[in-house]
Amino acid sequence: MSRLLQRLLGRLPIGWLQLTHNRMRFAAALVGVAFANVLVFVQLGIMNSMGTAVLKPYSFFQADVMISAADANGLTDGGNVARQWMLQALADPDVTDGMGLIIGNTPWDRPDIDISLTTFGVDPAKPGFLAPEIAAEAHLLQVRDAALIDRLARGIRRDEAASIRPQSPLRFETQGRTLTAYSTFAGGGGFGGDGYMIVSDQTFLSLLPSRRSTAPDHILLKLRPGADVPAVVARLHRLISDPGLRIRSYANAAQEELTYQQTKRPTGVIFGFGVLIGVLVGLVIVYQVLSSDVADHLREYATFKAMGYGPGFFFGIVLEEALILGVLGFLPGVTIGASILTLMGKVTTLPLAVTPGMAVTVFVGTVVFSALSGAIATRRLAAADPADLF
Amino acid sequence: MDPSPIVEIAGLNHWFGKDAARKQALFDISLQLKRGSFTVLMGPSGSGKTTLLTLIGCLRAVQDGQLLLLGHELRGADNATLVRMRRQLGFIFQAHNLHESLTARQNVMVGAQVHPAVPDDLASRAAEHLLGLVGLAERVDYLPANLSGGQKQRVAVARALVGGPALLLADEPTAALDKDSAAEVIDLFRRLGAARGMTTLLVTHDNRILDRADRILTLEDGRIVADETRRGH
Structure with a gap:
């Protein structure tokens, strides 16, 4: 040396x-x-x-623009958005589709540990809003009380998760209902919950009857390929008459939540x-x-x-x-x-x-x-x- | 050999402290040192020997008077000039001040490599040669902790000489040496003076050295009170 x-x-x-x-x-x-x-x-x-x-839950979905409530600093945070604004947004020539996203927490009393899954209610008829791994299984959600669960969730054994298939589903009780997990996707425990679950919007409303399909947590929008996202966002601000709503590109929404979590929380x-x-x-x-x-x-x-x-x-x-x-x-x-x-x-x-x-x-x-x-x-x-x- | 003096001092005064606490340490010193000469500086403690040595050695700023070293005026010289001038000098301190984590060879190499152009291998060979001259050929790779006091002092002598200084300033260099070693070191100074024109200015109370000096200067209370030139050297 x-x-x-x-x-x-x-x-x-x-x-x-x-x-x-x-x-x-x-x-x-x-x-x-x-x-x-x-x-x-x-x-x-x-x-x-x-x-x-x-950022993980953002990766479950594919969208260009997200409309959220004024106080929604994150995906699982803030109030609801009236579904009517989705219909209003669809009036823009560059907006091709929209989907309401409902989010809640579902407790799951497991034999050895009680866990809580952040649950997303989606429209299974719109797989274009889902990440490819989830979209491929979206058809399974059309069955009532069907679910896709997070195979990396805290409290779920890896061998147990690996055995979940449409032929060998996992049934479990939550909120007084029996859900059937037909498949899995990769999420992972976060700071707010033990993992994730995706169900149809109809199943979601059965699990959490206090929620309304007319008031999702966020509205996801798809734009025409090649559309100028900032320009569309600016037009939507003029088109939607509720000035308190947060209308942002999906990527910006994710980045803003990251900044919020790291600097404000x-x-x-x-x-x-x-x-x-x-x-x-x-x-x-x-x-x-x-x-x-x-x-x-x-x-x-x-x-x-x-x-x-x-x-x-x-x-x-x-x-x-x-x-x-x-x-x-x-x-x-x-x-x-x-x-x-x-x-x-x-x-x-x-x-x-x-x-x-x-x-x-x-x-x-x-x-x-x-x-x-x-x-x-x-x-x-x-x-x-x-x-x-x- | 260049006949011009290596050190020319005229009307040199020096003070320490400020205002009421200001105290004069040197009074109107004037002297010249010839190239290749061997001069001993004597005087009681507090007479100004060290102050004079540090001024000639570019370790203090000249306040008043003229001090020419190798033809360069030191009064008003900037720090970079003083640093450059020091590279042409060799210092031997009463305490050896060797670097405890460097071997004898490495300590001497530091003396050679103050000149930027000296490569490692040349510095290493020069260090080995000088350590041999001071009788430490068998101890070149020893750390100072494994050397006796006299051996450490001899390493310090080698370190001062390895850069080929024009002027050697030494403070009691033989204090830690036995009679034979002291004689060898002084002989070495004199040989280098004759061969390379190295001038030696040495502070000592050692009578064995006085006999071998070309010139003996005596300072008292900041003044030169005696300047004796010895014949036959």
Whole structure:
């Protein structure tokens, strides 16, 4: 390592030699940096999984425009929309079809655990509004009390889910009715529910009789291929006389919910704050290590100054140390962080993992913040006065 | 050898502190050091020896008077110039100030590589050669923790000499050395003076060295009170 660094730097790797001289302290410094990395990875992993979980239900449907109530900050949030606005929207020449989407929570008392499934009521005659995997099974929903259930839902055994087929359906009781799951689709537990279920709008209204088909939660619209979505949204704003409704492209609606969940909801803010704390902990640890290292070697640095070494040389040594700590601390950090997230993912069924993007972000962040800590630590070098050596 | 003096000082004054606490450390110092000469600076503690050494060594800013080092005026010189000038000097401090995590060879290499063009292999060979000259050929890859006090001081001597300094400034360089080692080190300074024109300015109380000096300067209360040139050296 020493020879490799000597070749890379074109000089003695003084930073490396200095760090490794006291192996216990070096190991402790690496543990500190790795710990900060683990903190950031876990918080980022949870934040990422929140993003994935928020966007997941949007992937069950295919639409160009979504009309929601004024207070609907998310798919499962807010009031209802009058169905009449769908008919009004269909008057636009670029709007080719519309579907009301009804959403509610269905409790399911399982033998070992009680779970809650976020349930979508859809029109099975309009499979074009459903993702291909779900659309392929939409015809099964035309049977009363039929359901498609989430095979990745929390509380449903994987082997049990795998055996659900039209020939071997799973019957279960909920809300005083017997539902029959004929097939499954891939969802997964989120922060709001244990999984998802899709039923026909008629079955949905039987399960939740207080709901009305004339007042869905959202209205999904399909546009003519090649239509200018923002232009249609602008026209719909003029066409629909209720100014309080949120009329957005489907993609924007998903993005706005993600932003809302991450920046306005307590959970998102807490996880974001956790990332910040991790970064600050890392910054403080690296600064502390480098700063005390500089303080311990002030006489040597003063000697180098007397010999004619300039500020760039000292900054180079401290930067070298910072980068070594950043890179070597990252390796155990990413390994432990990934292991913790995998374990947490298994327990919670949340989509928790270290993604390549996350790994690159944390690595670059670690190196940048380590360098920043190093730059701050070099300020102590000013105290190394060579005139004091005599 | 260039006949011009390596150090020319005229009317040099220096103060420490400010306002009421201001205290003058050097008074109207004027002297010249010839290239290749071996000068000993003597004087009681607090006489201004160290202040003079640090001013000549570009480690302090010249406040008043003229100080020419290698023909360059140091009064008013910017920091970059002072750093550049220091590269032409060799320093030996009373405390060896070796880098504890570097081997003897690496400590000496640092002295060579202050000149940016010196590659690793050349610096390593030069370090080995100098360590051999100070009697540490068998200890080149030892860390300072595994060297005796005298050996550490000899590494510091090698480090000061490896860059081929024009002027060597040394503060009690033989204090930690036994009689034979001290004599060898002083001989080395004198040989380098004769061969390369290296000038030596050395602070010491060691009478063994006084006998070998070309010139002995004595400072008292910030003033040169004696300037004795020895014949026969």
